[in-house]
Amino acid sequence: MDYYDTIILEYHNTILDWVIADKTTPIENLSVLDKGISDHSVITLEKQKPVKRTIACRNLKGLDDRNFASDIKKEAKNIKQLDTGAMLGAFNSNLRAILDNHAHLRTRTVTHRPSAPRMNEQIKEAKQERRKAERTWRKSGLMVHRDIFKTCTFKVKKN
Known part of the structure; x- marks a missing residue:
């Protein structure tokens, strides 16, 4: 495993205060407070939170092929415009409406986490x-x- 060099904070007689982190976990604002309560120091640090992102997906496996194909054929017959750009835009919007009707769009929030380096x-x-x-x-x-x-x-x- 790849680790940062351990950050040695203070030596005691037999005890060592330290922070160990891997290279995928950046540590910022590391500070050591000696409260005198114990023979150890209080260590505070900031770690970045995992990045969250939203993913949109559809369940196309549960789609009824016959109904979907018949709806597309009906919409294709209804589009009769001379301008190619307008016809393409109308077809795309109608196709999206048909797809929304047959396979609903679902959104999920996913947290990106780095894979465990020990697992290959x-x-x-x-x-x-x-x-x-x-x-x-x-x-x-x-x-x-x-x-x-x-x-x-x-x-x-x-x-």
């Missing part, structure tokens, strides 16, 4: 293999399958 594809595949081996062992109850499960468990721990 190799570990995911090893865990998947371990779960499969465990299901086989639990289903059969054979010692051979238990040994396979233990081997898979060791692979996950090693990664």
Whole structure:
């Protein structure tokens, strides 16, 4: 894992006050207050909040194809304008109205978080293999399958 150099705040006889953060977590306004209450200092810092964004999506899998196609054909017949730009604009607005009728637009707020650096594809595949081996062992109850499960468990721990 990539870590910032630890920020050493103060040395004591055997105790060290420190802050450890990874490179994806920027730390700002770090301050140390010695209140004299304890042998440790009060550490205050500011950390950026995760960025939130809004995503709009539609469930197109639940769309009734026949009704949707018939509605588009009806709207295409109704558009009879000579100007190509106006015809395209009318078709787009009508198509959006049909789509809104058949598949509603849903908005969600998503928080962007960085992925855990300790989790990679190799570990995911090893865990998947371990779960499969465990299901086989639990289903059969054979010692051979238990040994396979233990081997898979060791692979996950090693990664």
